[in-house]
Amino acid sequence: MRVDGLLERMVRRLGELEPLSEPWRRAFRRVRRDRFVDDFYLSDENSGEWRLVRREETPEVWWELVYSPDAVLVTSLDEEGLPASSSTMPLLMARFLELLEVEDGVSVLEIGTGTGYNTALLCERLGSSSVTSVEVDPGLAKLAEERLRRAGYAPTVVAADGAGGYPPRAPYDRIIATCAVPRLPRAWLEQLSPEGLIVTPLGGGRIGRGPLVALRRRSDGSLVGRFHREGVSFMWLRSPAVDRSMSFQATTRPPKVRRVEPPEWLLDWRRCAAADLFARMEVDDLELAWVERKGEGWERALAGLQDGSWARLVPDRTGHLLLQAGPRRLWEVYLGAVEHWSALGRPGLDAYGLTVTAAGEHEVWLEEPRSRWRWRF
Numbered sequence: 001m002r003v004d005g006l007l008e009r010m011v012r013r014l015g016e017l018e019p020l021s022e023p024w025r026r027a028f029r030r031v032r033r034d035r036f037v038d039d040f041y042l043s044d045e046n047s048g049e050w051r052l053v054r055r056e057e058t059p060e061v062w063w064e065l066v067y068s069p070d071a072v073l074v075t076s077l078d079e080e081g082l083p084a085s086s087s088t089m090p091l092l093m094a095r096f097l098e099l100l101e102v103e104d105g106v107s108v109l110e111i112g113t114g115t116g117y118n119t120a121l122l123c124e125r126l127g128s129s130s131v132t133s134v135e136v137d138p139g140l141a142k143l144a145e146e147r148l149r150r151a152g153y154a155p156t157v158v159a160a161d162g163a164g165g166y167p168p169r170a171p172y173d174r175i176i177a178t179c180a181v182p183r184l185p186r187a188w189l190e191q192l193s194p195e196g197l198i199v200t201p202l203g204g205g206r207i208g209r210g211p212l213v214a215l216r217r218r219s220d221g222s223l224v225g226r227f228h229r230e231g232v233s234f235m236w237l238r239s240p241a242v243d244r245s246m247s248f249q250a251t252t253r254p255p256k257v258r259r260v261e262p263p264e265w266l267l268d269w270r271r272c273a274a275a276d277l278f279a280r281m282e283v284d285d286l287e288l289a290w291v292e293r294k295g296e297g298w299e300r301a302l303a304g305l306q307d308g309s310w311a312r313l314v315p316d317r318t319g320h321l322l323l324q325a326g327p328r329r330l331w332e333v334y335l336g337a338v339e340h341w342s343a344l345g346r347p348g349l350d351a352y353g354l355t356v357t358a359a360g361e362h363e364v365w366l367e368e369p370r371s372r373w374r375w376r377f
Contacts, residue, residue: 006067036117112178116144131155163239210273221358229350231273279337
């Protein structure tokens with residue numbers, strides 16, 4: 001298999017799909033992704049089950065996917081059979097790395113070493129001595145460090161809780177997270193340099209699923225940044241210090257069931273990410289989730305954290321069934337918020353932004369930081 005040809009094709013395609021500066025283009029050309037992954041899992045579209053793709057059994061498929069710009073390679077599953085670690089699609093990695101706005105001489109803390117591929121790209125661009133990477137799984141950290149050494153890179157790789165950063169090498173000019181957090185951990189704020197920048201996906205809690213943000217530190221110690229126009233989906237940061245969800249006690253009343261025909265765009269998490277974010281902010285106890293039904297598409301789940309109300313939008317062969325129970329009809333509450341969002345002109349994700357004060361308070365805003373549309377969480 002001619003790796004140079006696969007690399008060149010991937011880099012060319014990356015440049016077509018995402019703005020890619022020449023320094024990062026060179027880094028992607030020089031770092032071989034195949035050195036950082038072995039066998040990996042793919043989700044079967046029909047059954048929803050994860051199947052293992054082995055290099056020695058289906059080499060053509062394996063190589064094609066490894067060098068596909070939009071292929072996420074799930075490298076391990078947890079006890080429940082859900083993805084526990086993965087190699088992010090190169091397309092998203094390119095987006096993250098460009099948002100990081102690096103220049104020669106800056107130091108970077110990476111949260112979530114994973115396979116080590118993104119770490120290698122950072123090393124190629126900035127030099128190994130400038131890169132520190134933290135991985136919560138000791139086994140993954142050791143394997144990634146071995147792969148990096150074999151590929152010629154020697155960053156500082158630490159097996160630790162990513163929520164705590166890595167104080168011994170702080171401060172960092174840049175912090176990049178390859179896992180989602182509902183709020184920025186305090187340690188990240190403390191370990192960022194006075195003019196530093198943090199790039200992270202947000203997920204869980206009030207924020208939900210989808211936004212990617214680049215936050216620049218200001219002179220008053222706060223961090224401010226706007227969400228990227230396109231939503232992303234990342235595994236949550238595995239840390240006992242981070243509450244990634246908001247638990248609720250669902251009512252035990254039997255649900256009312258009826259058939260509904262929701263707009264198609266409300267059934268695609270990427271297309272409705274901006275509307276969902278507005279709904280979460282406006283209805284401060286609303287929890288939204290997407291639940292994969294093996295071989296049957298995705299179910300939308302809504303929960304009212306204050307009163308136990310809940311709703312489920314369940315796909316079936318002829319459309320969707322809406323199940324609701326509790327004091328409120330949450331689906332209608334949600335649709336009311338969506339109508340409000342529509343009346344404001346359907347602002348996209350990039351119309352929202354986030355301010356994190358020096359004291360750690362988080363505030364989402366619409367259009368600009370002093371907008372009348374601001375929500376603290």
